[in-house]
Amino acid sequence: MTANIQLDDNGRLKHLLTLEGLSKPLILRILDQAAAFADATQGRDKKLGHLRGRTVINLFFEASTRTRTTFELAAQRLSADVLNLQVAASSTSKGETLFDTLKTLEAMQADMFVIRHDASGAAHFFAQHAAPGVAILNAGDGRHAHPTQGLLDMYTIRQAKGDFSKLTVAIVGDIVHSRVARSDIHALRTLGAREIRVVAPPTLVPAGIEQMGAKVFHSLDAGLDGADVVILLRLQKERMLGAFLPSLGEFHRDFGLTRARIRQLKPDAIIMHPGPINRGVEIEGDVAYGERSLILQQVSHGIAVRMAVMAMILAPEDAGRAKATKRRAA
Amino acid sequence: MTANIQLDDNGRLKHLLTLEGLSKPLILRILDQAAAFADATQGRDKKLGHLRGRTVINLFFEASTRTRTTFELAAQRLSADVLNLQVAASSTSKGETLFDTLKTLEAMQADMFVIRHDASGAAHFFAQHAAPGVAILNAGDGRHAHPTQGLLDMYTIRQAKGDFSKLTVAIVGDIVHSRVARSDIHALRTLGAREIRVVAPPTLVPAGIEQMGAKVFHSLDAGLDGADVVILLRLQKERMLGAFLPSLGEFHRDFGLTRARIRQLKPDAIIMHPGPINRGVEIEGDVAYGERSLILQQVSHGIAVRMAVMAMILAPEDAGRAKATKRRAA
Amino acid sequence: MTANIQLDDNGRLKHLLTLEGLSKPLILRILDQAAAFADATQGRDKKLGHLRGRTVINLFFEASTRTRTTFELAAQRLSADVLNLQVAASSTSKGETLFDTLKTLEAMQADMFVIRHDASGAAHFFAQHAAPGVAILNAGDGRHAHPTQGLLDMYTIRQAKGDFSKLTVAIVGDIVHSRVARSDIHALRTLGAREIRVVAPPTLVPAGIEQMGAKVFHSLDAGLDGADVVILLRLQKERMLGAFLPSLGEFHRDFGLTRARIRQLKPDAIIMHPGPINRGVEIEGDVAYGERSLILQQVSHGIAVRMAVMAMILAPEDAGRAKATKRRAA
Numbered sequence: 001m002t003a004n005i006q007l008d009d010n011g012r013l014k015h016l017l018t019l020e021g022l023s024k025p026l027i028l029r030i031l032d033q034a035a036a037f038a039d040a041t042q043g044r045d046k047k048l049g050h051l052r053g054r055t056v057i058n059l060f061f062e063a064s065t066r067t068r069t070t071f072e073l074a075a076q077r078l079s080a081d082v083l084n085l086q087v088a089a090s091s092t093s094k095g096e097t098l099f100d101t102l103k104t105l106e107a108m109q110a111d112m113f114v115i116r117h118d119a120s121g122a123a124h125f126f127a128q129h130a131a132p133g134v135a136i137l138n139a140g141d142g143r144h145a146h147p148t149q150g151l152l153d154m155y156t157i158r159q160a161k162g163d164f165s166k167l168t169v170a171i172v173g174d175i176v177h178s179r180v181a182r183s184d185i186h187a188l189r190t191l192g193a194r195e196i197r198v199v200a201p202p203t204l205v206p207a208g209i210e211q212m213g214a215k216v217f218h219s220l221d222a223g224l225d226g227a228d229v230v231i232l233l234r235l236q237k238e239r240m241l242g243a244f245l246p247s248l249g250e251f252h253r254d255f256g257l258t259r260a261r262i263r264q265l266k267p268d269a270i271i272m273h274p275g276p277i278n279r280g281v282e283i284e285g286d287v288a289y290g291e292r293s294l295i296l297q298q299v300s301h302g303i304a305v306r307m308a309v310m311a312m313i314l315a316p317e318d319a320g321r322a323k324a325t326k327r328r329a330a
Numbered sequence: 331m332t333a334n335i336q337l338d339d340n341g342r343l344k345h346l347l348t349l350e351g352l353s354k355p356l357i358l359r360i361l362d363q364a365a366a367f368a369d370a371t372q373g374r375d376k377k378l379g380h381l382r383g384r385t386v387i388n389l390f391f392e393a394s395t396r397t398r399t400t401f402e403l404a405a406q407r408l409s410a411d412v413l414n415l416q417v418a419a420s421s422t423s424k425g426e427t428l429f430d431t432l433k434t435l436e437a438m439q440a441d442m443f444v445i446r447h448d449a450s451g452a453a454h455f456f457a458q459h460a461a462p463g464v465a466i467l468n469a470g471d472g473r474h475a476h477p478t479q480g481l482l483d484m485y486t487i488r489q490a491k492g493d494f495s496k497l498t499v500a501i502v503g504d505i506v507h508s509r510v511a512r513s514d515i516h517a518l519r520t521l522g523a524r525e526i527r528v529v530a531p532p533t534l535v536p537a538g539i540e541q542m543g544a545k546v547f548h549s550l551d552a553g554l555d556g557a558d559v560v561i562l563l564r565l566q567k568e569r570m571l572g573a574f575l576p577s578l579g580e581f582h583r584d585f586g587l588t589r590a591r592i593r594q595l596k597p598d599a600i601i602m603h604p605g606p607i608n609r610g611v612e613i614e615g616d617v618a619y620g621e622r623s624l625i626l627q628q629v630s631h632g633i634a635v636r637m638a639v640m641a642m643i644l645a646p647e648d649a650g651r652a653k654a655t656k657r658r659a660a
Numbered sequence: 661m662t663a664n665i666q667l668d669d670n671g672r673l674k675h676l677l678t679l680e681g682l683s684k685p686l687i688l689r690i691l692d693q694a695a696a697f698a699d700a701t702q703g704r705d706k707k708l709g710h711l712r713g714r715t716v717i718n719l720f721f722e723a724s725t726r727t728r729t730t731f732e733l734a735a736q737r738l739s740a741d742v743l744n745l746q747v748a749a750s751s752t753s754k755g756e757t758l759f760d761t762l763k764t765l766e767a768m769q770a771d772m773f774v775i776r777h778d779a780s781g782a783a784h785f786f787a788q789h790a791a792p793g794v795a796i797l798n799a800g801d802g803r804h805a806h807p808t809q810g811l812l813d814m815y816t817i818r819q820a821k822g823d824f825s826k827l828t829v830a831i832v833g834d835i836v837h838s839r840v841a842r843s844d845i846h847a848l849r850t851l852g853a854r855e856i857r858v859v860a861p862p863t864l865v866p867a868g869i870e871q872m873g874a875k876v877f878h879s880l881d882a883g884l885d886g887a888d889v890v891i892l893l894r895l896q897k898e899r900m901l902g903a904f905l906p907s908l909g910e911f912h913r914d915f916g917l918t919r920a921r922i923r924q925l926k927p928d929a930i931i932m933h934p935g936p937i938n939r940g941v942e943i944e945g946d947v948a949y950g951e952r953s954l955i956l957q958q959v960s961h962g963i964a965v966r967m968a969v970m971a972m973i974l975a976p977e978d979a980g981r982a983k984a985t986k987r988r989a990a
Binding site: 077 | 764
Binding site for chain 2: 087104
């Protein structure tokens with residue numbers, strides 16, 4: 001799957017499917033735009049007019065209230081008309097049924113689809129078949145990519161730490177099933193992070209991860225040693241037991257971030273997690289809400305980043321790089 | 331069930347329950363208004379202000395994401411506040427429960443209800459009991475009527491073919507269960523189509539259909555011969571087998587529109603289908619997306635037609651016949 | 661649970677959790693504001709701008725289409741962005757999971773949460789943990805409180821009857837499980853109702869209700885004698901049988917409001933019910949829609965009251981006591 005389909009001839013975003021292949025200047029431009037939107041929505045009135053009269057359809061083949069909600073809020077705050085469609089993946093597993101769904105909704109003059117699907121490549125499939133002018137945002141496809149999560153993570157790291165070139169980033173937990181890990185690794189590499197580590201038991205590390213530029217650690221203590229940023233991943237408890245992990249308790253003991261362990265971190269290290277957290281599994285509750293944790297800031301940044309991507313694709317002339325004019329519904 | 335309840339003393343629409351009994355000038359006025367809205371929503375900003383501050387409630391007793399979506403988009407684009415209520419029909423089967431539901435939602439100052447129900451006559455029931463000023467749109471009631479589908483079909487035919495008086499229209503498939511077929515036949519007759527054909531195996535043709543003005547064909551080849559317009563109906567696969575059809579394969583062989591069969595059509599014949607299509611049953615996938623097919627255009631027209639009906643009922647002074655002023659939220 | 665958490669240092673509402681402890685002037689101010697909104701939304705355009713750019717999240721841990729709908733409409737008519745989240749209570753029964761949910765949604769810059777939960781005290785829990793500036797509206801928590809229902813009941817009584825000090829109010833039915841009864845009793849007492857009666861079989865009267873200021877009647881005839889206002893409660897049929905009631909028929913015979921019984925009422929007595937009614941259980945259908953019934957007006961008043969509370973909390977400077985300026989989206 002190539003990333004070129006995401007860009008138009010002038011190198012501007014027309015879809016967002018993966019962070020793989022996006023240039024450093026483009027990623028930084030998205031983060032700058034997100035910062036401008038974060039700033040513009042600080043006050044009481046969070047409504048901007050960039051997508052007024054446009055239609056954004058959240059097309060979720062996999063249930064995710066939380067992610068859907070952030071996309072819905074992002075679109076609402078840009079004044080788009082938003083439609084939520086939850087589709088049972090079972091009834092649309094065949095490519096031609098996906099195609100029929102896309103074409104039908106396109107005919108309703110949708111401008112953008114936010115797609116979540118449990119099949120890797122689903123967002124690419126939509127982008128390949130979308131009519132000109134119709135944008136596809138990948139909100140997570142299988143184990144492949146979750147690019148807006150990757151961007152909000154980069155936003156959070158940049159805001160807290162500034163220069164990526166000095167950072168050692170440890171990604172901890174279920175790497176093998178994680179689209180978040182893949183998107184983070186692509187972005188961190190592009191942005192020039194000094195060292196990217198994946199920290200997990202052998203069963204949860206995918207083959208070939210070193211080729212993506214990550215160092216593998218099977219010991220949490222070693223993996224955290226000297227880290228500036230710790231990104232924990234959510235453990236999908238249901239699918240873990242048996243095949244991948246002997247027990248949740250053992251995982252917590254060996255890879256959970258506890259109060260004891262954060263004392264070993266660098267004093268200014270930050271802790272992140274895409275949420276929702278499993279208290280007592282990958283993280284202790286006290287740590288999640290402790291002073292080093294940026295988990296809730298990640299949620300806020302997620303809306304700003306999604307607004308940025310939506311506006312840069314659908315209203316590129318309005319979404320100036322550094323400034324979100326408070327253009328109102330007129 | 332009389333149609334008069336749909337019109338006020340000046341002959342203007344106050345509900346839309348059925349196309350039966352609507353005059354030719356009124357139908358044409360709706361189509362003209364729809365054309366104006368289709369034109370006004372071509373650009374990036376599809377938002378018009380006709381229903382600003384009005385409340386439209388989609389009250390669906392039968393699940394239909396697709397139809398509900400088109401009504402929701404139509405209302406959104408006219409700036410209405412839209413509320414979606416999905417009600418289990420089982421819990422509201424009794425007339426008095428329907429009545430309680432209507433009265434309660436009316437008391438919330440709803441201006442319009444879009445109703446879908448599996449009982450024929452449900453929309454009439456609501457219209458009979460609605461308070462003055464409250465409008466009912468029938469989005470499909472049992473086997474009875476689906477008037478906005480009928481209107482969008484007429485819109486599509488008129489745009490492609492112009493004058494109805496020269497047209498032979500073949501409606502193919504499960505006529506007996508189809509509210510779409512009934513609404514199409516009423517409209518085609520009113521608009522003066524030269525010949526209306528229903529083409530189906532004997533088990534799928536309702537008694538008395540000739541009295542509605544249709545000619546019955548049990549052979550697809552004969553039914554398509556000389557047709558200008560072919561309207562395929564969706565086969566509800568689940569309820570067909572056994573009682574009505576020996577097998578889906580046999581239906582496809584005898585009544586499915588295949589590449590082979592469209593070669594026998596008149597060169598300028600058009601193909602329509604209310605969707606969603608059953609590939610390999612009533613139509614082949616290649617035919618559905620072929621050059622004669624207007625299936626996706628029907629979807630687009632559906633939004634324009636629904637906007638037209640909503641605006642003509644709730645904002646008749648703004649919804650000028652031929653011109654949709656781009657009145658904005660001010 | 662104290663009520664103080666609801667008020668800021670100037671005695672203004674910042675949450676609405678219970679009517680217990682609210683002052684008479686504050687309750688009257690809410691009713692006045694509701695009257696202003698009821699007036700301002702009489703015309704065709706029901707849209708006001710008070711909450712433009714604000715985000716209201718309906719967070720329902722207990723299904724209630726009807727209540728959720730009235731909050732959604734109230735927020736829409738004030739131009740808020742509204743998000744509906746239906747959460748299975750089972751998956752969020754633990755306090756720390758509720759806390760995680762609150763904090764995550766807060767991070768999305770929600771301004772107000774409308775909470776319904778089957779656990780008494782859930783709304784207080786949220787208010788205790790909400791960030792400064794985030795408002796909590798209780799839409800019903802267990803058997804504890806349903807303050808907007810209490811307010812709309814007071815609005816309805818005041819509009820029909822004026823001065824509370826002359827009124828005898830009989831609340832009839834399942835008192836023991838009713839948060840509506842509790843909220844009504846608190847408000848009636850604060851507003852100075854002459855006499856508050858609860859009328860129910862002994863199994864449905866909670867211990868200690870007299871300390872709230874209510875007189876207990878186990879005979880409907882005695883309870884209705886001289887009443888100016890009759891508030892019927894909805895019987896949750898499923899949980900009644902066996903433990904609390906021998907049969908629904910017996911309940912209807914002894915405590916149902918029938919045509920025969922309303923003839924014994926004072927000529928100007930009014931009948932109320934929070935809905936949805938159980939015809940033939942607590943009320944006969946004819947009585948529900950009879951001339952003394954204000955049941956549908958209660959629904960309308962519910963929207964005005966909810967608008968009032970939302971605006972007074974989130975836009976106190978705009979929500980003048982007696983006048984709702986038609987401030988539009990600009």
